[in-house]
Amino acid sequence: MVNIRKLRATMVEKDVSVKTLADAIGVDQATMYRRFNAGDTFSIKEASTIAKILDLNSDELNNIFFGDYVADMQQSK
Numbered sequence: 001m002v003n004i005r006k007l008r009a010t011m012v013e014k015d016v017s018v019k020t021l022a023d024a025i026g027v028d029q030a031t032m033y034r035r036f037n038a039g040d041t042f043s044i045k046e047a048s049t050i051a052k053i054l055d056l057n058s059d060e061l062n063n064i065f066f067g068d069y070v071a072d073m074q075q076s077k
Contacts, residue, residue: 002041007050008036018032025049042065
């Protein structure tokens, strides 16, 4: 699941609007808000596009989009 709080905080830090991200991944702004509110996941392609726009390093990308998955993988070792 996406860490929406971290994503939104990063958007504020980088001064990137919801509309900018929505346009970049090819959805309308209302859809993006619904995805944020529902905590929906993003495809790898969408996450990659968002990471480029927000200039995320690999740690930031993983923490926002894959943190739960990575934590689950580490626990199962």
